[in-house]
Amino acid sequence: xxxxxxxxxxxxxxxxxxxxxxxxxxxxxxxxxxxxxxxxxxxxxxxxxxxxxxxxxxxxxxxxxxxxxxxxxxxxxxxxxxxxxxxxxxxxxxxxxxxxxxxxxxxxxxxxxxxxxxxxxxxxxxxxxxxx
Numbered sequence: 001x002x003x004x005x006x007x008x009x010x011x012x013x014x015x016x017x018x019x020x021x022x023x024x025x026x027x028x029x030x031x032x033x034x035x036x037x038x039x040x041x042x043x044x045x046x047x048x049x050x051x052x053x054x055x056x057x058x059x060x061x062x063x064x065x066x067x068x069x070x071x072x073x074x075x076x077x078x079x080x081x082x083x084x085x086x087x088x089x090x091x092x093x094x095x096x097x098x099x100x101x102x103x104x105x106x107x108x109x110x111x112x113x114x115x116x117x118x119x120x121x122x123x124x125x126x127x128x129x130x131x132x
Contacts, residue, residue: 049115056090056118062130064088081128093121 001009055061064070064078065088073088080088082098093099094108102120106113 046115046119048119049112052118052122053111053115056114059090061090061093061118062122062125063090063093066090081130082124093118096121099124 052061059066064073064076064080067073068078078087078089080086080092080096080098083096085097086092099117099121102117106117108114
């Protein structure tokens, strides 16, 4: 076998193994249909934005329902600290009325805009003492 063939065989094996491992994992089940390529948002020169997008896509973004077993959040019934009107989920973060001014002029279908928004929301949540 040529080195090229060995490389392709190893990549194929790793991809198949990764897909099989992902099937039972709830945090990444939404990523199953995607191609295994470098995502466009990784090209951002702002590390915080890349980290926020990755954590959002892998359901590790700091919202209460992503950490549902944490006793403090269970005690609060997972209510959003910012608006106090809904359960704090990732989808709620995208529409939370408390962050409406941060969304002005942003396109939710543009990864750069979403990443900038998520970084700002995360900074606010840190000031509110999320996970302390």
